[in-house]
Amino acid sequence: MLSIQTAILGFLMEGSLSGYDIKTRFESSVSHFFEASFGGIYPALHRMDRDGLVTKDVIAQDGRPNKNLFTITEAGRQAFHLQLESALQPELIRSDFLLRVFFGRHVAREQFIRWLEEERDRVVEKLLNLSGLGAQFPAMEPYERKTLEYGLSQYEAQLRWVNQEIEQVREGENG
Amino acid sequence: MLSIQTAILGFLMEGSLSGYDIKTRFESSVSHFFEASFGGIYPALHRMDRDGLVTKDVIAQDGRPNKNLFTITEAGRQAFHLQLESALQPELIRSDFLLRVFFGRHVAREQFIRWLEEERDRVVEKLLNLSGLGAQFPAMEPYERKTLEYGLSQYEAQLRWVNQEIEQVREGENG
DNA sequence: AGGAGCATGTAAGCGGTTACATGATTTA
DNA sequence: TAAATCATGTAACCGCTTACATGCTCCT
Numbered sequence: 001m002l003s004i005q006t007a008i009l010g011f012l013m014e015g016s017l018s019g020y021d022i023k024t025r026f027e028s029s030v031s032h033f034f035e036a037s038f039g040g041i042y043p044a045l046h047r048m049d050r051d052g053l054v055t056k057d058v059i060a061q062d063g064r065p066n067k068n069l070f071t072i073t074e075a076g077r078q079a080f081h082l083q084l085e086s087a088l089q090p091e092l093i094r095s096d097f098l099l100r101v102f103f104g105r106h107v108a109r110e111q112f113i114r115w116l117e118e119e120r121d122r123v124v125e126k127l128l129n130l131s132g133l134g135a136q137f138p139a140m141e142p143y144e145r146k147t148l149e150y151g152l153s154q155y156e157a158q159l160r161w162v163n164q165e166i167e168q169v170r171e172g173e174n175g
Numbered sequence: 176m177l178s179i180q181t182a183i184l185g186f187l188m189e190g191s192l193s194g195y196d197i198k199t200r201f202e203s204s205v206s207h208f209f210e211a212s213f214g215g216i217y218p219a220l221h222r223m224d225r226d227g228l229v230t231k232d233v234i235a236q237d238g239r240p241n242k243n244l245f246t247i248t249e250a251g252r253q254a255f256h257l258q259l260e261s262a263l264q265p266e267l268i269r270s271d272f273l274l275r276v277f278f279g280r281h282v283a284r285e286q287f288i289r290w291l292e293e294e295r296d297r298v299v300e301k302l303l304n305l306s307g308l309g310a311q312f313p314a315m316e317p318y319e320r321k322t323l324e325y326g327l328s329q330y331e332a333q334l335r336w337v338n339q340e341i342e343q344v345r346e347g348e349n350g
Numbered sequence: 351a352g353g354a355g356c357a358t359g360t361a362a363g364c365g366g367t368t369a370c371a372t373g374a375t376t377t378a
Numbered sequence: 379t380a381a382a383t384c385a386t387g388t389a390a391c392c393g394c395t396t397a398c399a400t401g402c403t404c405c406t
Contacts, residue, residue, distance in 0.1 A: 065374090097263060111259075217359060
């Protein structure tokens with residue numbers, strides 16, 4: 001499975017970045033299928049520095065902590081390409097929501113409806129975020145846009161499903 | 176996030192099961208959104224036994240190892256319901272495939288097509304598995320069927336997306 | 351004869367996350 | 379004045395997975 005390291009190397013292929021910048025990149029592009037926290041990013045960067053995949057430049061700033069600017073090396077580029085040649089791994093999903101739906105008969109209808117509505121709201125929010133991102137950057141890199149469209153189609157299907165379920169369970173209410 | 180424990184308790188609500196049975200249940204019902212291995216299941220069952228959420232009966236068998244049959248207790252039922260009252264957590268996704276697509280411009284077109292085709296084959300297989308399961312059990316518990324239909328609609332959207340991409344990249348070949 | 355199915359279990363490791371610690375600047 | 383942004387870092391913990399160990403029976 002591609003790790004946080006591959007993703008970081010990929011971001012650094014476009015130019016030098018700080019750990020903070022990288023976190024922002026994660027959030028505004030791949031977060032709907034690949035998440036990362038500071039606790040994962042900073043140690044990964046230091047490991048990569050130690051291993052010669054990146055170099056670190058300390059930029060002094062006034063009024064805020066020094067910024068560590070990381071730049072990918074030739075060895076880093078090679079490592080990136082090598083990692084992309086590894087075997088494709090199946091995606092990893094763990095859905096709290098679906099497990100609750102699966103065991104739905106064990107809870108009251110009101111509880112079940114609350115789950116559906118909460119999930120619907122979450123999906124709507126993700127959908128707005130993603131489509132907003134698409135509209136905000138008309139010149140988005142084509143491959144990046146492909147993953148965005150993938151996300152949109154997934155969320156749209158989820159929304160259709162959840163709306164249909166809400167309708168169905170509401171009909172059952174008067175029965 | 177609901178853990179492997181909640182899922183196991185849920186399965187045991189319907190009747191006593193061995194660790195092996197539970198693994199089979201995972202695979203034939205929730206594996207498209209919640210996976211578990213023996214290394215997770217057995218230790219969880221022993222913890223739950225220690226904590227009084229289940230009881231263990233050893234069934235002697237000839238020609239194969241003893242079977243440990245686990246039965247949920249009243250405390251176990253309470254724990255299950257309590258866990259279902261916890262806050263709904265967002266789903267967890269990590270997609271190796273989409274990260275590769277995202278960085279697609281760094282690989283040759285042939286490599287990219289190989290990824291698309293491999294992903295298409297995987298999705299088709301999952302689709303056949305799930306729809307086969309639906310046909311095989313016409314009397315499937317309604318809530319269980321809901322999660323199956325959710326999975327089908329996700330896979331169908333994925334297949335549409337990947338087929339469209341394959342078509343697009345093939346068109347570009349003669350350009 | 352070989353593989354799938356039945357059946358259990360543990361140790362080591364992984365790949366992170368969560369929580370904590372710190373603090374100035376800018377925006378609402 | 380409160381929250382968000384910028385900026386870094388570590389320690390403890392989690393919840394597993396992977397690999398290993400064992401061995402009979404049934405089906406092909």
